[in-house]
Amino acid sequence: MKQESGVGNADAVALDDKRWFFDFRIKGMSKFNDNSVVKLAVTRLFYPLPLISSLLILIVMLGIAAAPLSIADDELARTFALANFALVPIYFIVRWVLIRLHYGSKLAQQCIVSRDKLILPGSAIINKPKGEYVIEREHIKRAKVIYKSRHARAFGVRNHIVGIEFILQSGEKVYLDALYFPLKQLFYMLLFFDYPVRTAHGQYSFKSLLAIVFTAFPVLASMVICAAVVESFL
Structure with a gap:
C-alpha cells in the first residue's frame, strides 16, 4: 500500500481546480446534474496476465526476433528481420x-457513477468476482484519493492520482489503481x-510498476534484438 504523508479534506478541491483537473474532459459533462448516471471507460492494456502466459509470450517474441540469424539466405533473412x-x-x-x-x-469495461451508487467491473484486479460490483453510496465511509504532486515550470503544481481506496462502513477496503481505472474522472x-x-x-x-515492466519488456527486448539482427545484415 502507498505511504501517506498527510491527509487533506477534498472539500477544498473545486471542480475547476487545474491542479487536479488539467487536460480534462468527460463526455457530456456540461449537462451533468444530480440525476446523471455517468459511464467512465476502463482500459485493460496493463491488466496482468498469468505468469506462464507472460513468459510464453516473451519466449516466442524473442525467438521470432532472433530467427533470421538461422536463415542461410541473407536476402531472405534481411527481409524477415525487417x-x-x-x-x-x-x-x-x-x-x-x-x-x-x-x-x-x-461485461462492459466501465465504471458507472451516480448519486446513489458506484458500479465497478469485478475482476481479480480488485479481488472481486467477474460481473458488476456495486457499492452503494450509503455503504461508503470515505474514499481516500492518493496522489503524487509534480511541479511543471509552465503550469505550476499538477496532482497525479495514483489510487483511490474506498473504505466501507463494514471495514472492507476496495483499492483502485490508476493503471487500470480512470481515476481523475472518477475523482x-x-x-x-x-x-x-x-x-x-x-x-x-x-x-503498478511491475505491471508496466512486464507489459513493456517483451516489446523493448524484441526490438533491441530486431535492431541488432538488421544491423548485422547491413
Whole structure:
C-alpha cells in the first residue's frame, strides 16, 4: 500500500481546480446534474496476465526476433528481420485477446457513477468476482484519493492520482489503481456527487510498476534484438 504523508479534506478541491483537473474532459459533462448516471471507460492494456502466459509470450517474441540469424539466405533473412518490427502491434493484439480470455469479455469495461451508487467491473484486479460490483453510496465511509504532486515550470503544481481506496462502513477496503481505472474522472464525479472524499499524498504501487515492466519488456527486448539482427545484415 502507498505511504501517506498527510491527509487533506477534498472539500477544498473545486471542480475547476487545474491542479487536479488539467487536460480534462468527460463526455457530456456540461449537462451533468444530480440525476446523471455517468459511464467512465476502463482500459485493460496493463491488466496482468498469468505468469506462464507472460513468459510464453516473451519466449516466442524473442525467438521470432532472433530467427533470421538461422536463415542461410541473407536476402531472405534481411527481409524477415525487417518484417519482425511488426511484432509490436501483433504483441498488443495477442495480449488484448489473452486479457479478454482471462478476465472475460461479456461485461462492459466501465465504471458507472451516480448519486446513489458506484458500479465497478469485478475482476481479480480488485479481488472481486467477474460481473458488476456495486457499492452503494450509503455503504461508503470515505474514499481516500492518493496522489503524487509534480511541479511543471509552465503550469505550476499538477496532482497525479495514483489510487483511490474506498473504505466501507463494514471495514472492507476496495483499492483502485490508476493503471487500470480512470481515476481523475472518477475523482471528479465523486466530488460532483458529494461523496465523502479525503486526499492523501502517496506513491505509485510496486504492483503498478511491475505491471508496466512486464507489459513493456517483451516489446523493448524484441526490438533491441530486431535492431541488432538488421544491423548485422547491413
